[in-house]
């Protein structure tokens with residue numbers, strides 16, 4: 001019988017919650033070898049293999065179809081995969097790892113409250129400042145979709161930020177940001193405000209299935225989804 005592979009977070013904020021859900025689903029996970037091993041099994045199910053990977057790697061492996069299921073954030077899936085819906089299905093939203101991907105601007109931009117206002121700012125930016133509006137983010141794809149496709153804003157430049165994104169405007173590295181927020185305290189501490197229509201994605205941890213034709217005739221696939229859903 002073929003092996004079904006499930007990728008779970010090996011570290012970080014989603015690790016414990018992901019394991020707990022599988023435990024409640026009646027699919028208790030045990031490490032193969034010692035505690036530090038990146039391979040696991042599901043007790044009593046020799047045909048299921050667990051791969052412990054980082055949350056962003058899980059998105060990539062789902063896209064490549066090298067694993068059957070994964071638990072990761074929807075933000076990482078939609079940012080990491082071109083045409084995500086063709087490659088994967090969100091089988092369950094798991095109720096943890098909540099974070100919103102948002103557009104935030106300096107609080108002192110008093111007359112900028114919407115994406116349309118921001119579009120006006122972007123259009124004037126070069127004339128006023130001699131350069132394009134700069135957006136600090138690690139979410140390139142989501143930013144481009146939201147600005148260009150959804151709001152028709154083309155005049156901007158993305159400045160890649162790999163951390164402390166909220167500090168970029170004060171540091172003069174960018175004018176505004178696109179990043180995740182959960183409590184909002186980091187935005188507040190950096191005097192940034194979310195635009196009223198600036199929520200790009202409401203993300204949470206999801207059970208994601210790679211779309212593979214062999215899943216259609218595999219009863220185990222349906223069983224895993226049902227077990228996880230029943231644990232929520």
Ligand SMILES: Nc1ncnc2c1ncn2[C@@H]1O[C@H](COP(=O)(O)OP(=O)(O)OP(=O)(O)O)[C@@H](O)[C@H]1O
Pocket residue numbers: 011012013014054055056057072073074075076097098099180181182203
């Ligand atoms: N406050 C938060 N800060 C960062 N990520 C959060 C937060 N709340 C929820 N998340 C979610 O957690 C996921 C990222 O988790 P984690 O930081 O463990 O992954 P990762 O370790 O960053 O992966 P990698 O190491 O490859 O970058 C994302 O889906 C993100 O939306």
Ligand SMILES: O=P(O)(O)OC[C@H]1O[C@H](OP(=O)(O)OP(=O)(O)O)[C@H](O)[C@@H]1O
Pocket residue numbers: 163165166179180181182183184185186187
């Ligand atoms: O809205 P808040 O509750 O303030 O959370 C949002 C912040 O948390 C995350 O950073 P974190 O310090 O966790 O580091 P990371 O991005 O490297 O995971 C995220 O990148 C934001 O900066």
